[in-house]
Amino acid sequence: MEKEDSQQNQKEKELTNLESLFGSVLDNLGGDRDRQGLENTPLRVAKAMQFLTQGYDQDPAAIIQSAMFAEEYSQMVLVKDIEVYSLCEHHMLPFFGKAHVAYIPKGRIVGLSKIPRVVDVFARRLQVQERLTNQIRDCIQETLDPMGVAVVIEAQHMCMQMRGVQKQNSVTTTSAFHGEFLEERTRQEFVNLISAKLH
């Protein structure tokens, strides 16, 4: 409880700091802070940024451990089309898209809702898509210890689309495989399943 209290205080202090810093950012960008619409913007941005980076305070392994069940199912389990919203660490601009996560159980399964939650925890940190993909794979592999894990993420990056090269509709795909998914046949089955329109 005491630890929670001090964590809460820490968060409030951080919020106050961020509010004043985002105020300076606005000033430097030439925003007229007396305008009603901008009046509370530094605080709103500070809260939004805290929310979007809250994954640093969360333990993804604990999420999986909280819902592991012994089960003799040994076929692929695939959770498809998980919405991903993250911030690229180079520009702090959003990248977003879909994640597809599969694993092959080895005597135990994990509650299905936990997989999107693990994706969220890692996505709500400053990221690059490549590392996000690997971290999701490694977390499931190390915690659940299945026969194999596969992760594919397809995402659009605002730092590409809104600035610089402005390649409007380009999609970046990353993948990470472990265990049985390193075998061509298993990986192909996974790719077929995520490409199929079954719903």
Ligand SMILES: [Zn+2]
């Ligand atoms: Zn970027």
